[in-house]
Amino acid sequence: MFDSLKEELRAAKNKDPAARSNFEILCCYPGVWAIILHRWNHWLWTHNLPFWGRFFSQISRFLTGIEIHPGAQIGKRVFIDHGMGIVIGETTIVGDDVLIYQGVVLGGTSLSKGKRHPTVEDAVVIGSGAKVLGNITLGNSSKIGAGAVVLNDVPPGATAVGVPSRVIYEEQKTVEDLNHDFSDPVASAIDLLLERQVELEKQINILNQKLDIEKTGIIRDSEIEEVFKEVDE
Ligand SMILES: CC(C)(COP(=O)(O)OP(=O)(O)OC[C@H]1O[C@@H](n2cnc3c(N)ncnc32)[C@H](O)[C@@H]1OP(=O)(O)O)[C@@H](O)C(=O)NCCC(=O)NCCS
Incomplete structure (x- = not known):
């Protein structure tokens, strides 16, 4: 009791x-x-x-x-x-x-x-x-x-x-289930910008290589394919 x-x-x-x-x-x-x-x-x-x-x-x-x-x-x-x-x-x-x-x-x-x-x-x-x-x-x-x-x-x-x-x-x-994301929002935004920058650099690279090929006059399909292969990797 x-x-x-x-x-x-x-x-x-x-x-x-x-x-x-x-x-x-x-x-x-x-x-x-x-x-x-x-x-x-x-x-x-x-x-x-x-x-x-x-x-x-x-x-x-x-x-x-x-x-x-x-x-x-x-x-x-x-x-x-x-x-x-x-x-x-x-x-x-x-x-x-x-x-x-x-x-x-x-x-x-x-x-x-x-x-x-x-x-x-x-x-x-x-x-x-x-x-x-x-x-x-x-x-x-x-x-x-x-x-x-x-x-x-x-x-x-x-x-x-x-x-x-x-x-x-x-x-x-x-x-325990909630698993809050306490990451810094500014740092997350910078990460996103960096990812985007890498993407843009890749695309610029493709364009430059295309231009080089055109300038030198060597426009062979195999070379273009090689450029794209490199970028894909
Ligand atoms: C129901 C209750 C537990 C919900 O609390 P909560 O999970 O923090 O919910 P929120 O305050 O975020 O409210 C969520 C939604 O429900 C509504 N709501 C909350 N309590 C409500 C109630 N008692 N009646 C009608 N609507 C209610 C809110 O307006 C809100 O609506 P919205 O999403 O359209 O804005 C709480 O409001 C409640 O009534 N507790 C009882 C406490 C009590 O009796 N205390 C006496 C002490 S003496």
């Missing part, structure tokens, strides 16, 4: 640049309280005490402004920043290392029972005010823009924004 608490605190510290100490996080972060209380409520829900799970989840909502249904499955190191106005429905599945900002709804679109809420895979970021609705999947490491309304699956690594949401970026490359 203490290991899990430590993980929640570490997640808050890693994901909120404003967080300073574990003590501060424990005292001032309703998002962390909501997750800790949810662990307890989920335990009650899955141990045949659904009323108490619901009851304490409402107490948690009263304290934090964050409503997480006790049936929702929440992974490790999930961090809710700022809290307030968040709703996470009963059949929602949230993976590890997810970051959720204020005003996010992970809700259902159908009144039928069964899986009707989103599945959020690992390391997803859901921007403030985003509404993610229905039994859809937000792929690993995807990002949902603030204020988006997401009604369809979002592929892993993609960024979706807008109402209804559209994917603006496909899978983001990792820093």
